[in-house]
Structure formats: C-alpha cells, structure tokens
Amino acid sequence: MSFADALSIAASVRAGDRTATEVLEEHLGRIAERETEIHAFNLVTEQDARATAAAVDAAVAAGNDPGPLAGVPVAIKDNLCTRGVPTTCSSKILEGWRPPYDATVVQRLAAAGAVAVGKTNLDEFAMGSSTENSAFGPTRNPHDTSRVPGGSSGGSAAAVAAGFAPISLGSDTGGSIRQPAALCGVVGVKPTYGLVSRLGLVAFGSSLDQVGPFAHTVADAALVCEVVGGHDAGDSTSIPGDFPAVTEHLSDGVSGLRVGIVTEMMGEGIAPDVAARVRAAAAALAAAGATVEEVSVPAVTFGLSAYYLVAPAEASSNLSRYDGVRFGNRIEAATTGEMMTATRTAGFGDEVKRRIMLGTFVLSAGYFDAFYGTAQKVRTLMRQDFDAAYEQFDVLISPTSPTTAFAIGDKTADPMTMYLNDICTIPTNLAGHAAMSVPFGTGDDGLPVGVQVLAPALGEIPMFRAAAVLEAAALAEGGAK
C-alpha cells in the first residue's frame, strides 16, 4: 500500500497543481471503498470536509497561502473535542454530546489548512490496546482484517494505513499512539509531556496523556508536531515556547549519535522476530555512523505495575464527571444519586468500569500508600534510571510492541494479557519523556514491525534524526524481512 504523503499534497495544493477538493474526493473514495470493512471512523464528516476543502481552494485562487497543511485530509481521534461535531470517546455515556469548542490541536490543524474528514474509533475513553473496547465495534487492521489495529488510537492508525487520510491525530497515555502505529505499519509520535496542548483532549490520565500524530513518513509526522505543538495558555501544563524545530534536522543523519538498545525490552515477552528487527535497526543506525551499545534501564520492568495503579487512579477521578448532569446520556431515576448510578452503569463498558473501580480502590483510605504511593515512587525510579541512561546515550531503541498485530478476540478474555502489550511503551509516559514508533520491515507473519525510538524530555530533535535514518534504511531494505 502506497499513498501520497501530506507534504507532497500540501505542496501541490499550494502551487495550484491540484485542488483540495480533488484530494479530498480521492480520499473519500477510498473511505467509501474500504470503511465498511475497516471501521476506522465513528463519523465521517463529508459535508464539513467539502466545505473546508472549498475554502482552501478559494484561498489559493485568491492568491493566499492556506498554510503548511493546505488541503491535507486529517482524521481526528474521537476523544478530541470538535465544535458542534459529536465527540463520543467510543462510549455510550457521551451519546449525543456535541462539544461547544474545538481542542487546541484541532484549531491549529484547521489554521494550517488541513481538512478534517472525521472522528476515529478508539478503545472506550482510550482504555485498551486493540480498539476492541469500543461501544461501536472494533476497528480492523488494514494489513489483515482478521487482526486488531492496536489501540487505543486504532482508528487513527488504521485510517492512515488504509489511505483514508495521510495524517491523523491520536492520544498516548501508555502507548496508545505508538503501539497501533507499529501494528499498522505507520509512524506514530508521543511527544514530551507538555509539548502539545491537552485542552480539548478528553482526560484519561492527566499526568500521562499526550496528543501526537500518525503519518506515512517521518517528515509528515515532524511537520504535524510543529503545527499542533507549542505553548497553549489554555493548558496549565503546557511548556513555554515552540515545539522543537524537528523539520530542520531531518537530514542531519546520526553520525556521532549515541544509541542505546534497552536490554530489559529485548528479552522475556518479546517475540524473537520483533527483537530481530530491532537488532537490524541498531545495525542500520551503526552503519549510518551512530555508536550503538546495549544499556540497562532496570526500572522499566516495573512500569506495568506502576502504570496500572497510576493511570486507573487518575482515570477514576477524571471520569467522575460523567454523571448524567452536564453532558451526554442520562438514565432517569427518582433521585440524583440513583440517576448517576443508573447512568454510569449503563453508559460505561467493562474495561472502563474495571479501571474506575481499580483506581477508586488504590486511592481509598488504607490502601493509598501501599498502592498509589508506591507507584508514584516507582515513577521517580523510572525517571532516575532513564536519566542515568541518557547521560551516556542521546536516544534509546526498543521494540514498540512485543508482537505484530494479533487476532481479533485473542486477548479480550483476560485484561492482564492485554495490558502486557504496553510493556515497552508505558515507561516513557511514566517519565514524561518522548518516544516514537517507526515502521521497520515485517515479522515472520509478514505483518508490520515498529521500532521505538525513545528520547529524554525535549529530546525530539535527536529522536527524529534517528527515526529519519531508520525510515531511509527500511526503504533501502525494500521490505526485506
């Protein structure tokens, strides 16, 4: 599958060689062809998209520049607020809700000339690793529709992989951009915590959540980061200043760059064919002039335990707002208390209920110190162990996901089995660092493998330099296994 990238679309639209309308219709055509089979979207906003594309074309015709993403179709994860357009988080509890404002990232995409084509499916409230926990049914992997696309941003990853849009936005709390990017064979970026505004991102784990792009190419992903990133006065955790100037450094190469392979992410639980691709990536970086060595980051082995206490704790607090009073669905009952219980019981799916109860438990009197307090201390260990590694290395590499895409229904019976998908991605969120997944060939089953490039906070420039070299190496390899 090969589709036009965002940069070349924007260049042709800005130059007047193609109209945004033509570009849009081509993508809507592909959606019409395969969306029934893939189910990447909760909603395709064809009419709004046509109006937006027409406005871009009018701007070009009038001699104005619509922006760096002129006429580029973009798919938006359905946990990002879109003014007047249903935003469901793939949950029944938000049925009928039309947000009264746009998320900052949605505004910035529009201001850059992008054309929003729809809202993509996700695991309910972004809780899951397969997009099977959606109230609207699962999304399927475009490479093999019997497999999951990963999650929680599975719809956004599948939309890019299927050619429905060259770029999309997702959110990443424990790997929800990087893991589906890996499974769908596209680029996915989780920027440093605080670099991209969370205003208008429906909150899951507020100290972990970060918005980022999916794209076919590293250069497209870099451009989207610069467009949507940078300070936002509407998010109190937003870092002052612009997103690091990653697009200027994509051709810098990796000569002299120090790259560490994370030992703890190469052994137990990692499929041998996936580990082999990471070794091949390491060799490619070394061949391009980087120094590559193994490095131990001991605390990452405790990431899963810490995450499944911290994230549910924050979720239980954040999701208390769904009470049938201010937005979404309500099940009527005689008293407010009964109405809230009836609404939440009918509105949330099992995984969301599980995490709310887990979070409520670990925050409750008598258990707080033992569970939540301990997990917070492990976050400090994680930060310290990464800091030590980053004294010797500029970036680290690992698998993004322990396996290639698994079959739909394979891991839904046991929550813990599903959670193990995130062992390589979770540590970055706990530390608040940056990481991205770059497609790097395929596994023994012929399905895409993603290599994860990890970087310290604000280490996006070396991270993208390494990613660009890996992308070129994978291309040169020509899909060799």
Place this chain on the structure above:
Amino acid sequence: MAERITTEDVTKVANLARLALTPDELETFTGQLAEILEHADDIAALDLAGVEPMARPLPLVNVFRADEPGTPLDRDEVLACAPVSEDGQFRVPPVLGEAP
C-alpha cells in the same frame, strides 16, 4: 504484600464510584482486580525508602496570565449539551429526602 481484594471491597468501591454490579459481574471483576493488584507485588517488594513520590512529569509552578476579559463559552450552548436544563441551569432529580 497486600491482602487479596474481596467481593466486599469491590462492592464498596463500586458504590463509591456509583456503579451497580450484578452478582456475576462482582465475581468476575473481583478476580480480575485481584490479578492486576497481584502483579503490583513486584513493586511492593522494592525498597523505596528515601525515594520521593512523583505525581507529575513537570514541576508544579503557578501559571499566571494577563487579567484581560475574554469570551467565555456561550451559556445556552453549554446548557444545550446537558440532558435536562431549565431556567439557565442544569436540572437534576431530587438530591435530598425521599423521592416524590
């Protein structure tokens, strides 16, 4: 090592979280929560004396903005998102006392 979570614990937290569980759900969720909490035995066994807890990736700083009037969300538009509203306010069933 914490004691295994019981159906009584889960009943209590479900109530706190305003979720109603069927007897079957109570059994299933209790087993699943126990498995997840047991996974955390690995971090419970760590010696974390002297390690500071980390609540957020960035240091907490006061964020100030210029005291300039802006345009807030439109009240009617916000109320239109609610299941029921009346006279410019959210409407809920009785909170105190018996149901009518």
